[in-house]
Amino acid sequence: MPQNYRDKLKEIMGVKEALIEYHAPLSQEKILKILRDLEEKMDSFGEKLKVTRKAFNVVTESLQNVVRYSSKEIVQNDTYPLFILDRQSDKYQIGSGNLVDKTKVAKVKAKLENLNSLDWYGVQQAYKEAIRKNMKNEDTDRDKNSAGLGFIEMARKSEQKLIYDFISHDAQHDYFLLVVVINK
Secondary structure (H helix, E strand, O other), X not given: OOOOHHXXXXXXXXOOOXXXXXXXXXXXXXXXXXXXXXXXXXXXXXXXXXXXXHHHHHHHHHHHHHHHXXXXXXXXXXXXXXXXXXXOOOEEEEEEEEEEEHHHHHHHHXXXXXXXXXXXXXXXXXXXXXXXXXXXXXXXXXXXXXXXXXXXXXXXXXXXXXXXXXXXXXXXXXXXXEEEEEEO
């Protein structure tokens, strides 16, 4: 029996009532609506521009990754993409989830583990290296529509370790959960 991935993501985040929650198929139009909602809410809180920009960037990267890398094979209510934004007194938590092909899990996990092993300086160097490779078209391991910067950019903006989990869904798919924390 598949797990309730929304509840699992909320458990990882320690969230009962999210500021913004989305659990349905995603499109560019839906992403724009989520970003407008985010902007409105952060404006209503009088959030600092620096924090708002970081959150906006991480949410954009998270949602773009979900759209770009979600498995297209299964579309059911329990495997729809997830997005949760939580606001606490000292931080924002941005959670996302999507179904991925098991063939991609090792590669994604290796990228995340590598990023989490780096200190702040190392993350900055990884960013510069990815930009350099992209400019020289050296990175043949990345998606053609991506500069390969999504996770790196999230780690840069967060300045913290990325929290993630892969939950086995069936023989061909895992459900990927990612949480990025932004301190206020």
